[in-house]
Amino acid sequence: MYTLYSMQRSGNCYKVRLALTQLAIPHRAVEIDILKGESRTPDFLAMNPNGRVPVLEVGPQxxxxxxxxxxxxxxxxxxLAPTDRIQRAEAMQWMFFEQHSLEPNLGQAYFWLTLVKGGRELQSHAIEDWMxxxxxxLGVMEKHLQSHDYFVDGRYSIADxxxxxxxxxxxxSGFxxxxxxxxxxxxxxxxAQTDHVPMLALQSAQRLPA
Amino acid sequence: MYTLYSMQRSGNCYKVRLALTQLAIPHRAVEIDILKGESRTPDFLAMNPNGRVPVLEVGPQxxxxxxxxxxxxxxxxxxLAPTDRIQRAEAMQWMFFEQHSLEPNLGQAYFWLTLVKGGRELQSHAIEDWMxxxxxxLGVMEKHLQSHDYFVDGRYSIADxxxxxxxxxxxxSGFxxxxxxxxxxxxxxxxAQTDHVPMLALQSAQRLPA
Incomplete structure (x- = not known):
């Protein structure tokens, strides 16, 4: 059985939890509170030297x-994944777009403006760029969705x-x-997809001390 | 034959040119000067609404x-790509790491500090974060390379x-x-890989007006 190291209020972790749930893949979840430094311990860095969640244990060590x-x-x-060669590349395209153009802005805004106490002041130099x-x-996504129901092949996938x-x-965070x-x-x-689960299934969003 | 829309002095474009060359895949190259706004024209945005190079034409339209x-x-x-399931995932892991943790910092620093005239002043609020x-x-990469010759499976791949x-x-740009x-x-x-080509095969790096 896979072990998923994740933090519930992280969007990146939510992706994995949602996919595992919709694919009915059994897994054990370990909550890592990055606000308490739990992704920077020697044990965690041995799993992911980049010190970030999520991490999935896919085999022994x-x-x-x-x-x-x-x-x-x-x-x-x-x-949940396309099989056609070009559609697979299109799914990857949107997923690299997500990590390069969307997440560094929406994700950082969400983290610093809704989770970290005092984050707005700490990151005041960066907020205008994020927005x-x-x-x-978001405009690039809107343009695509004006003529497509989903991002690839007209159906729900890991890109969505x-x-x-x-x-x-x-x-x-203000968008x-x-x-x-x-x-x-x-x-x-x-x-509305089958077996959809919300990001905060067990607790509501709250500000925690850094 | 593929058509590659790219800018020679872009690292992201260089990746594609290097892979196409080492794989001996015939292609036609169209130079897009993003400093002159050529990736923001209506024709270009019709190919990539995100207004970025590279773009590869993989079929008609x-x-x-x-x-x-x-x-x-x-x-x-x-x-150049692994076949084992976990190694494929490891290659993707490093490539998402590249677009999320490396390129937004080294790539922006390279663009603004070596290509755009006055870029250091325009981006003075961001440079400390990039560095x-x-x-x-770079430290995460160094740690991996202390015990591995390449990023995945001990051999050269698209992740490298x-x-x-x-x-x-x-x-x-100062690193x-x-x-x-x-x-x-x-x-x-x-x-030292077979058929390696340098990024600036035809011209040396130079500062151009924005």
Whole structure:
């Protein structure tokens, strides 16, 4: 059985939890509180030298990091991953877009503005860039969703899971999604998928001390 | 034949050019000067709404963006991509690491500090973060390379190509690679691969007006 090291309020971790649930893959979950430094201990760094969650133990002493790599690992060969060569590349395209253009902005905004006490002051030099680039990325998604129900091949896949994670909670850190009607309709379609689980199933979002 | 829309002095574009060359895949190259706004024209945005190079035309009116997605598209099924399930996931892990933890720091530093005139002043609020996070990422790579010749399965792959692109020119934007001896040895091993081509084959790096 896989062991998933993750933090519930992390969008990157939520992706993996959602996919494992929808694929009915049994797993044991270990909560890692990154706000308490639990991803920077020697034991954790031995699993992932980059000191980030999620990490999936895929074999004895064999650990896989990076949420979207884990999505491919668990999703490939299932209905959640495309099989056509170009569609596989399109799914990867959107997942690299997510980690390069979306998550560094929406994800950092979510982390520093909703989870870390005093985060707005600590990151005041960066917020304008996050908002500007975050809106740019949301605009690229909106444009695609104006003529597509999902990101690849007209059906729900790991690409949607990757893009959903930080988009669905973007309003909590100040992004106005009313500007993106096609994107909002897609968020609803994703949330209506079979076996969908919310990010905060057991607790509501709250500010914790850093 | 594929058409590659790219800019020679972009590390992300260099990845694709290097892989296409080493795989002996015929292609036509179209130079896009992003400093002159050529990736923001209506024609270009119709190919990639995210307005970034590289873009590979993989079929009639079918365009693929995101350098690492393109590397998988051209490399999968060749000796440059692993076949084992966990090793494939490890290659993806390093490639997502590259786009999330390395390129946003080394790549932005390279762009703004070596290519854009006045870039240092325009981005003065961001440089400290790029340097701090860039060194963190280089440290993660150094740690891996202290006990591995390459990033996956002990041999050269698209993961090495992805990580090489911005690392090999990091000193131009002020990173001191003398701190990372294992990484420097890996850079030499990559440069010694059969059919390796340098990023700036036809012209030397130069500052251009924005």
């Amino acid at each position: 064999r650990y896989l990091a990076e949420s979207n790599a884990i999505l491919w690992f668990v999703g490939d060969g299932t209905p 500007e680039r975050g809106y740019q990325a 899971i990757a893009l959903y994670a930080y988009t669905h909670c973007a309003e909590e 106005d999604l009313a500007l993106f009607p096609a994107l909002r309709a897609w968020l609803s379609r994703v949330a | 079918r365009y693929l963006a995101e350098s690492n997605a393109i590397l998988w598209f051209v490399g999968d099924g060749t000796p 701090e996070r860039g060194y963190q990422a 190509i992805a990580l090489y692109a911005y690392t090999h020119c990091a000193e131009e 001191d690679l003398a701190l990372f001896p294992a990484l420097r040895a890996w850079l030499s091993r990559v440069a």
